[in-house]
Amino acid sequence: MRRPFFPLAASALASLLCLNSAWADEVQVAVAANFTAPIQAIAKDFEKDTGHTLVAAFGATGQFYAQIKNGAPFEVFLAADDSTPAKLEQEKAIVEGSRFTYAIGTLALWSAKPGYVDGKGEVLKQNAFKHLSIANPKTAPYGLAATQVLDKLGLTAATKDKLVEGQNITQAFQFVSTGNAELGFVALSQIYKDGKVDSGSAWIVPATLHDPIRQDAVILEKGKDNPAAKALVEYLKGPKAAAVNKSYGYEI
Structure with missing residues (x-):
């Protein structure tokens, strides 16, 4: 006797959803306070497009630096300058080659x-x-x-x-x-x-x-094995994130 087609399709769909869920990861992000509204908008598209979840904390760049050095569980850092991420790079506290300017304030x-x-x-x-x-x-x-x-x-x-x-x-x-x-x-x-x-x-x-406010992002050491951390950095380089940044007055 032939099995009905629909239950097979539903079963396959359920398996696919479980598989997608297994691929999805969460990324802990330290975000400079000035970038609060843009990252909240970007996070929605990021989750929709990649399945990954962005968990953000907001504050001052200098305070985040101290927290990172003291072992805070952040995996990606979106700073309000380029000097702090550069310092972390010199201290070998980031994934090599991950630093880039995501916005100019x-x-x-x-x-x-x-x-x-x-x-x-x-x-x-x-x-x-x-x-x-x-x-x-x-x-x-x-x-x-x-x-x-x-x-x-x-x-x-x-x-x-x-x-x-x-x-x-x-x-x-x-x-x-x-x-x-x-x-x-x-x-x-x-x-x-x-x-x-x-x-x-x-x-x-x-x-x-004033000096240019170049805002750099990095993947921190704690995020080196997290696919969501790498996915977020790549997403920030893409056209959707750029459009959001521009709408909030940032240079790209």
Whole structure:
């Protein structure tokens, strides 16, 4: 007696799904705080297209470096600079040949108040504000870039007593968004979507006023045998990730 075709097809489909599940892995990723929104968008496509799951932690690049050196279980590191991954490479703490620039960040001076920040950043020179938020320049590359801008504009001394430091760029953003600081230096990606600033008012800082914010990614030693780690790095080099990055104001 011939067996019905459908049960065989269902059985084969179930086997295939189990096989795909067996191939899927999870990757633990340390992500610079400025890249929170883009990686959340990329993670959805990454999981859909590869079956792998991305588990992200967000924070300051310098803090992540210390955690990695102390044995944190991260397998991929998306930094906010290129010097920290280069240092890890010199220390042989990454998979050889895995380091590459996944995005070039843009700094912005932002206020939650519409019309408060002008298009040329003259509000800084007017110096009528009480608090200026920046990320900690010792651990956060965007904070370092902010201090370079103030130095280039000759405003370091004038703003010194008005600075409010966040542990990372997310906290610097929160100080402004909650009104604890009238304005602050943030990552453009935090306020930018689909080609425009989506709230408040902002000055997109010219790249000539600070060192380039080249953001490098690496596969860490703990991820050397994880297929999902390699798959994520390759995915970040692809067109879908590039499109997401561009929509948040990053250069590719």
